[in-house]
Amino acid sequence: MIADCIEMDRLSSEIEELGNISEYPLPAVTRVLFSDADLRARAWFKERCLSADLSLHEDAIGNLFATWLGQDPDLEPVATGSHLDAIPNAGKYDGVVGVLGGLEAIRALKASGYVPRRSIVLIMFTAEEPTRFGVGCLGSRMMSGVMPLARAELLQDENGLGLNHWRGRAGHVSEMSDVLLDRGAFSSFVELHIEQGPKLEERGIDIGVVEKIAAPAAFRFHLTGAGGHAGAVLMPDRHDALLAGAEIALAVEKAAITSGSADTVATTGVFEVKPGAINSIPFAVKMEVDLRDTDMAARERAEKMILTQSADICTRRGIECSLETINSDEPAVCDANLVSLVEAKSLELGFSTQRMISRAYHDSLFMARLSPITMIFIPCFKGYSHRPDEYSSPEAIRKGVAVLAETLKSLSL
Ligand code: GLV
Ligand code: MN
Ligand code: MN
Ligand code: MN
Numbered sequence: 510m511i512a513d514c515i516e517m518d519r520l521s522s523e524i525e526e527l528g529n530i531s532e533y534p535l536p537a538v539t540r541v542l543f544s545d546a547d548l549r550a551r552a553w554f555k556e557r558c559l560s561a562d563l564s565l566h567e568d569a570i571g572n573l574f575a576t577w578l579g580q581d582p583d584l585e586p587v588a589t590g591s592h593l594d595a596i597p598n599a600g601k602y603d604g605v606v607g608v609l610g611g612l613e614a615i616r617a618l619k620a621s622g623y624v625p626r627r628s629i630v631l632i633m634f635t636a637e638e639p640t641r642f643g644v645g646c647l648g649s650r651m652m653s654g655v656m657p658l659a660r661a662e663l664l665q666d667e668n669g670l671g672l673n674h675w676r677g678r679a680g681h682v683s684e685m686s687d688v689l690l691d692r693g694a695f696s697s698f699v700e701l702h703i704e705q706g707p708k709l710e711e712r713g714i715d716i717g718v719v720e721k722i723a724a725p726a727a728f729r730f731h732l733t734g735a736g737g738h739a740g741a742v743l744m745p746d747r748h749d750a751l752l753a754g755a756e757i758a759l760a761v762e763k764a765a766i767t768s769g770s771a772d773t774v775a776t777t778g779v780f781e782v783k784p785g786a787i788n789s790i791p792f793a794v795k796m797e798v799d800l801r802d803t804d805m806a807a808r809e810r811a812e813k814m815i816l817t818q819s820a821d822i823c824t825r826r827g828i829e830c831s832l833e834t835i836n837s838d839e840p841a842v843c844d845a846n847l848v849s850l851v852e853a854k855s856l857e858l859g860f861s862t863q864r865m866i867s868r869a870y871h872d873s874l875f876m877a878r879l880s881p882i883t884m885i886f887i888p889c890f891k892g893y894s895h896r897p898d899e900y901s902s903p904e905a906i907r908k909g910v911a912v913l914a915e916t917l918k919s920l921s922l
Pocket of ligand 4: 638
């Protein structure tokens, strides 16, 4: 049995070891794209892949492909994978379970004596998290052509350093065009991930089978008012950028609540104030807003509301507002055959399943442009994610890896 070949102790200690490769000490894991911690994590992971006899290829932005060559290498490979980067103050499992769990699935398949006909490729995507350049799923977004290369060349971090600077520093110097893959590059893509929500744990379900991934959008506001002395400028004469931003943040919340869809969620997760001095009126604000729904029409209604309200607020307060759309993505629908296959494999292993929607985005959202996809979700403690106490039990992970391994086997026969 493949499941018996899963070495959970090895996988658990690898998850622990990787958690220690962080810009901050455990339990707060932080690995921002191409930071020293990210580079160390990449080097560490490549060693693991080489020890498993996988051959490695990296594209121009550091997407890493670790391949187990099949008996018929001309067939399009089956792919799995996820990400190792982590937002500031994150946990040990987001993305990591899909990458190291994918590696363990391959090792277990090998140990069971299985030889695939199609190659199996384990992908570690670059920058699934929107940390350095503010846009999520950079690797898969570019791979699938959703972000054109010309636009990627313009990305800058907060210090004005671009993608070319950072990828060069990380040793990725090939032509950027090599990132782009054709539709059909993979025969299928299956991503293992923690649920990042509480449903599986609450209901005591082993495996979530993802049918659809919600459509995310993100916006950046730059608000410019007028600064001045906090003692000297009287209230009627003020153009306080923070107060306009505060009103906009409340309008963002209201837009989500009144969109007409219970699935609309909106978050103002970035709010930077200048000059940031107690005795100086805030003259500038940068805000970033994340807006999602599974239903595009509801998301668009909320977006319209946010735009109208923010314009009104800024006019009323005499604030200049510039608005940039960071991304506006469509939902992904998972492949019905893959969904059924994951369910069937879970059932054969004796695991309970539930079909679900992914409210978080994942590289699968963009891989859906290249091949049929689905995702395997496993329960995590109270649904916590993007925080240091994120946790999935070894038993939950083992089940996810077993389903992934069986699924990869079926797809590569
Ligand atoms: C992924 O990290 C997301 O924000 O959904
Ligand atoms: Mn995440
Ligand atoms: Mn993730
Ligand atoms: Mn993510």
